Amino acid sequence: MRNDRIDPVVIFLIIFGVACIGCLFILFASKVLPEGAYRCSKCDEYTYDREQYHDEFRWDYDIVSVTNHYSYSGTVEGSSTAAGFLLFYESHGTIEGSLEQQETYSFYYVTKDGGYKKMSIPVENATIYYTQEKPHIYCGWQAGNYWICKAGHKNYSWQVTYYKIYVPEGSIAEEYDLG
Numbered sequence: 305m306r307n308d309r310i311d312p313v314v315i316f317l318i319i320f321g322v323a324c325i326g327c328l329f330i331l332f333a334s335k336v337l338p339e340g341a342y343r344c345s346k347c348d349e350y351t352y353d354r355e356q357y358h359d360e361f362r363w364d365y366d367i368v369s370v371t372n373h374y375s376y377s378g379t380v381e382g383s384s385t386a387a388g389f390l391l392f393y394e395s396h397g398t399i400e401g402s403l404e405q406q407e408t409y410s411f412y413y414v415t416k417d418g419g420y421k422k423m424s425i426p427v428e429n430a431t432i433y434y435t436q437e438k439p440h441i442y443c444g445w446q447a448g449n450y451w452i453c454k455a456g457h458k459n460y461s462w463q464v465t466y467y468k469i470y471v472p473e474g475s476i477a478e479e480y481d482l483g
């Protein structure tokens with residue numbers, strides 16, 4: 305009678321082959337994103353839980369009135385600064401090949417060491433609120449479909465920097481030139 309026993313080498317090869325296919329399957333399965341999950345753009349982590357709107361505080365500066373600014377620099381002229389403008393609207397033509405206008409709100413804010421610095425922000429990203437409080441500008445950042453993975457990668461599908469300007473009524477001047 306012939307010996308029908310299978311060669312141990314063949315058995316080993318079959319077991320090895322099955323193990324390999326199993327490993328590949330597990331590897332493949334781990335790369336497939338589960339239904340309704342969102343993968344981090346930088347690593348393999350995923351989440352089911354995203355914030356539809358995520359808001360972050362950026363900064364909040366007191367705005368200095370032009371009157372105060374002039375007082376500070378010692379050049380008060382009376383009539384020219386009587387209105388005490390806090391904020392001014394400016395429209396600049398851009399020279400880089402287009403005639404598009406860039407509209408900004410400009411203001412002076414107080415720096416940490418007590419200086420005054422001018423800043424301009426795009427009109428379309430700003431909302432003005434009239435207030436009785438001290439004039440100030442709040443800057444926030446909003447992102448949509450936001451989440452952070454364990455490695456700290458920030459994920460979102462859109463983002464915008466926005467400004468809320470709190471000023472007394474009638475404090476916006478057009479094309480005002482500090483000179």
Ligand SMILES: [Zn+2]
Nearest residue numbers: 344347453457
């Ligand atoms: Zn990540």
